[in-house]
Amino acid sequence: MFQMRVCRLIVGMVAVLCVAGFMLQPATAARYKVLVVMSYDETYPFEAEMREGIEAALAEMCEMTYFYMNTKKHFEGGPQKAKEAYALYHELQPDGVIAADDDAQAMFVVPYLKDQLKTPVMFCGVNAEPEKYGYPASNVSGILERGHDRESLALLLQLAPSVKTFGRIVKDTPMSRADVKTVQQDVEAAGLTYIDFNLPATLQEALDLVETYRERCDVLLVSTLQGIPDENGNPMTNRAAIARVVTAFGKPTIGSTLSDVRDGALCAVIQSGQEQGHTAAEMLLKALKGSPVPEIPITRNKFGRRIINVDTMKALSISPKPLVIRNAELVKTEP
Incomplete structure (x- = not known):
């Protein structure tokens, strides 16, 4: 008799839990x-x-x-x-x-x-x-x-304080045309001379521009090259295009995203x-x-993250003064 009561109690509890679970399901569903x-x-x-x-x-x-x-x-x-x-x-x-x-x-x-x-x-x-x-x-x-271009330039000047002149390459899109004035203002606010800004339509055009930039600019901002056609007319990934441009420039570069720096740019304060x-x-x-x-x-x-490509820094023979940056730090930027 006792065992039967225990069994009935267990069955009853299971039934209650099942019903409760069923009733709770809609609350957790999309x-x-x-x-x-x-x-x-x-x-x-x-x-x-x-x-x-x-x-x-x-x-x-x-x-x-x-x-x-x-x-x-x-x-x-x-x-x-x-x-x-x-x-x-x-x-x-x-x-x-x-x-x-x-x-x-x-x-x-x-x-x-x-x-x-x-x-x-x-x-x-x-x-x-x-x-x-x-x-x-x-x-x-x-x-x-x-973008956090002003903060990126401040970081660059900590790493390479001798840079004076600045150029920019970015794929021609409505997005890249929208912030031309803002980037120029940030460059001038950092005390650098804004030399040139170009919107190449192909990778070869970008590489040709880099040839002239090497003589005219100490630092290059390169970003947003996703989809730019390669020598065969095929759209490139941002990673592949950035790597080609950074290698061709051979001098300090800053990016605007994590992938830009991962793929060869020297540094950036990146957006999230x-x-x-x-x-x-x-x-x-x-x-x-x-x-x-x-x-x-x-x-x-409101937030950015400071990142540096140490391999690029070494390849450029940059030996900055002691610079301590906490890897997990989020930096609040000014509007």
Whole structure:
């Protein structure tokens, strides 16, 4: 009799736990559908970082669908990709949208979503001034991407205080054209002379420019070469293109991303794609939970990380004075 009561008690407890588990399941399941439209492709390092930040903020509460426009490698196909993204939007009927980088704003958000829907849209990785896209809008806000070039130059001057003249090479894109004045102001604020700025269309054009830069510039800023055509017309990865340019220059170079420095640039104070993605995702969550989008102000990135390529430093025979940089330190930068 006692054993039967124990068995019934156990069965009853199991039944209660099963019911409780079933009742709790919806609370942990994805509650929102989110469409994420990335301007570039999955191999672009900054896109991968932004995706990490988005998923860190939304994975427990949202079901994400990613769409890549691939405009770094095939800019001319961007408008068609934007149409496909809009068709996917109608198919999914998402609760919210995240749009990464400038091309997604110009080709997708502005023509199809801005002020035309109630669906909240948050951008990240935007280099142009928000007014270019009519932001903020009734359903659009987000986080701007601002480089830490002034901080990168300050770091470079600690490593190589004798540098005086500065040049820049970056692939010709709307994003790279958007910050020309800002970079020039940062260079002049650091006490350097801004010599030249070029937007090569091919790798060979970039290498030809480097030939002249070697005579005219002490330091070169090189970044965002993803998709630039090689000698055979094939789009290159950012990693391969940066390595070729840095090797050809043979003098101090600074980058703007972790991959730039990993692939040969001397140093940088890098932006965090994770910060971009995470911030946009948190802003979207506020909207999904009821905050009106116009009450969620546009912001900008605040943190950077100092990094140095020691192999490049040795190859350039740079022997700086003692310089202590904590590897895990996040540096808050000025607006």
